[in-house]
Amino acid sequence: MSLPLxxxxxxxxxxxxxxxxxxxxxxxxxxxxxxxxxxxxxxxxGKATYAMRLEHLDGVLPIKSLTPLPxxxxxxxxxxxxxxxxxxxxxxxxxxxxxxxxxxxxGVLLRIVQDVVVLGVDAYVGVRGYSESELSxxxxxxxxxxxxxxxxxxxxxTGLLNMSVIAEILANSAESET
Numbered sequence: 001m002s003l004p005l006x007x008x009x010x011x012x013x014x015x016x017x018x019x020x021x022x023x024x025x026x027x028x029x030x031x032x033x034x035x036x037x038x039x040x041x042x043x044x045x046g047k048a049t050y051a052m053r054l055e056h057l058d059g060v061l062p063i064k065s066l067t068p069l070p071x072x073x074x075x076x077x078x079x080x081x082x083x084x085x086x087x088x089x090x091x092x093x094x095x096x097x098x099x100x101x102x103x104x105x106x107g108v109l110l111r112i113v114q115d116v117v118v119l120g121v122d123a124y125v126g127v128r129g130y131s132e133s134e135l136s137x138x139x140x141x142x143x144x145x146x147x148x149x150x151x152x153x154x155x156x157x158t159g160l161l162n163m164s165v166i167a168e169i170l171a172n173s174a175e176s177e178t
Contacts, residue, residue, distance in 0.1 A: 013041075013060055013124050013126070013127065014059065014060050014061075016127060017041075017054065017057070017059060017060060017127070018059070037129055037130060037131040037132065038053045038054070038055065038129070038130065039053070039054045039127060039128070039129050039130075040052060040053055040054065040127070040128060040129070040130050040154075040160070041054055041057060041060070041108065041124065041126075041127050042124075042125040042126055042127070042128065042158060043092070043106070043108065043121040043122075043123065043124055043125060044121065044122045044123040044124075044125050045092050045093040045096075045098060045121050045122050046093055046098055046103075046122065048093075048098065048157075048159070049125055049156065049157070049158040049159075050092065050096075050121075050158065050159050050160075050161055051130070051154055051158050051159070051160045051161065052108060052160075052161050052163055053160075053163065054127070056110070056163035056164075056167075057108055057109060057110065057163075058109040058110060058111050058116065059108075059109040060106065060107065060108055060109065060124065061080070061082055061106070061107040061108075061109055061118060062105070062106055062107075063080050063089065063104055063105055063106055063107050063118075063120065064080070065080060065081070066078045066079070066080050066089060066104060066120075067079045067080070067086075074091070074094050075090055075091055075094045075095060075173070076088060076089070076090060076091070077089040077090065077091045077104045077120045080107065080118060082109065082116060082118065085116075087115075087116050087117065087118050088115075088117055088118065089104060089107060089118045089119075089120045090117060090118065090119055090120060090170060091104060091120050092108075092119045092120060092121050093121075095119075095149070095166070095169065095170075096146055096149060097143070097145075097146050103122045104120030104121070104122070105121070105122055105123060106120075106121050106122070106123055106124055107119060107120055107121065108121060110163070110166075110167060110170070112167050112170050112171050117170055119166075130154055130160075134154050134155060135151060135152035135153065135154065135160060136152055136153045136154075137152055137153070138150050138152060138153060138159070139153070148162070148165055149161060149162055149165050149166060149169070150162055
């Protein structure tokens with residue numbers, strides 16, 4: 001798949017994720033990866049690619065409209081609508097310390113406590129399986145604050161995100177705003 005993906009590609013990815021979620025809920029999925037393996041969604045942010053385990057995600061969402069919020073931190077891209085409700089869109093690139101993070105075209109849905117939050121990304125790259133044996137440590141040039149957001153690196157310089165840490169950061173930032 002090429003970047004950026006068309007609306008048809010986004011619908012196809014969303015459809016695959018919904019079907020997989022239903023099969024997982026029914027318990028009818030037979031793992032065909034070695035022990036310690038999982039399926040991941042790979043996304044693009046700027047020139048970087050990041051991966052997230054599907055089990056940590058609530059879905060994907062094309063960002064058709066984004067309403068900027070004045071006086072919010074650079075981390076917050078704005079609001080979009082999901083299931084008729086406004087939801088916050090957080091720039092994944094800004095969360096990870098990237099400087100150029102203005103192109104939010106797609107989103108990954110996360111449930112943080114009782115709220116839905118959208119991680120804004122430039123594009124979806126695809127869904128694939130991976131094995132823990134593919135992971136390598138983060139490069140030493142990555143700051144400890146950013147490195148804690150990752151489980152490690154996958155081939156192709158794709159960082160596997162530690163979604164528990166991402167959720168914790170988002171929950172803590174939401175608490176500090178109230």
